[in-house]
Amino acid sequence: MPIHLTERDPRVPADRLVAELVPPPRFADVSFASYRPDPGQPSQAQAVEVLQAFAGTVGERPRKRRWGRSTSEAGSGGVYLDGGYGVGKTHLLAALWHTAPGPKLFATFVELTHLVGALGFHDAVAALSSYTLVCVDEFELDDPGDTVLVSTLLTRLREAGVRLAATSNTLPGRLGEGRFATDDFLREIQGLAAAFESVRIDGEDYRHRGLPEAPAAPDLETVRRTAEREGASLDHFVDLSRHLAQVHPSKYGALLDGVRVVCLEDVRTVDDQAVALRLVVLADRMYDRDLPVVASGVTFDALFAPQLLEGGYRKKYFRAISRLVALAREGADVEA
Incomplete structure (x- = not known):
């Protein structure tokens, strides 16, 4: 008998949510070496170089300023892979995760927001602050509440010295554009942009x-x-x-x-x-x-x-x- 998805209503405990925040099966064995840059798109090979260099900085704890603020020799503390769909952003993000030392976390945007909801904001900050790297795939802001939530979360993690990496089809300064009144949340969106160094990846959808x-x-x-x-x-x-x-x-x-x-x-x-x-x-x-x-x-x-x-x-x-x-x-x- 076939499985009917309509008959399923899974219950996912918080410990499973955390344990499963690793690259999905499709990307379980990828590496920088297995990425095949398009020779006609130099930005793809350049992105590999940037990420390999970034991976070498993961695990370096930042110096502390007074009042508990932190600073890092590596600047923003994060990289943001921006490009169209099908150019290999998730492959590269997973390769970074596999290369970098742990403890580390790999989550889609919706998984990350749900984790915060399951654990509570302060417990989520405490749990994730112990990680060396947090990777967020398909970064997107669909409503003002998520804007404030993620902006605050990433700010706290960056202050704790956690390195950040994300992928999206939208530049960080334009997140939420066309979805809600971004002018009302401009400060939060600009704060997100400041957390990352944007790395543009051009090219066609490799799947097609x-x-x-x-x-x-x-x-x-x-x-x-x-x-x-x-x-x-x-x-x-x-x-x-x-x-x-x-x-x-x-x-x-x-x-x-x-x-x-x-x-x-x-x-x-x-x-x-x-x-x-x-x-x-x-x-x-x-x-x-x-x-x-x-x-x-x-x-x-x-x-x-x-x-x-x-x-x-x-x-x-x-x-x-x-x-x-x-x-x-x-x-x-x-x-x-």
Whole structure:
């Protein structure tokens, strides 16, 4: 019998949240050496050099100023990888994590904010202050509350001498643009920018260099036949979309425990932003776990309505499309 994600409501204790804050399975064995810079994009090789040098500074505790403030010979105390989707930012961030000495933490932005919620702000600061490095993947600010929370958290960690590294599709000074009234929170956003040295990575989405667009969607019979495989899940797209509203996004990883291939019936174009953003998080967790997707209905390049692709979250949606198309290609191999 297939697994039904809609029947799952995982409970994730705080100790599991902390223990799992490491690079996901897809990036468990990556290194700087395994990154393949595009020869036509010099910034990619330059980013490797910057990160290798930065890794060598991790573990160096900063000198203390009076009144408990700290200063570091290395300047800002953090690096921020900015670039489009599919240029290898997560690969490089994970390579940094693998290279640097511990204790260290690797989390997506949503995982980090949920960890703070689970532990409480002061306990989270106390726990993370003992780390040499905190890596935050897919850094984004979707509401003013997160702006203040993350700004304050990173400021406290930087003062404690923790080195910081992050990836995003948005420069730190422009976080939140198009999503809320950034003028009201300009000081907090500028404070985030001051915590990092920005490293630009240019290039095409490596998942689609020279490859065709989204593969044709299989028919319903093929989806259901694939779902008979061991470890396969099977859900109707509408039912799963509704179920995701009942599960905190930080638990979407646990929702996929034991799943080897994700099968979906009747994928449809989404025009509701709340639904779309939850699907983005699920797509990230499936991609992290390298789960092939076999889905009938519309192809994933038509998953999000045009008005969503023109709005403030468009970079998130394009990243999700890129990743889902890659997983659909893997799903086509499973079908075969």
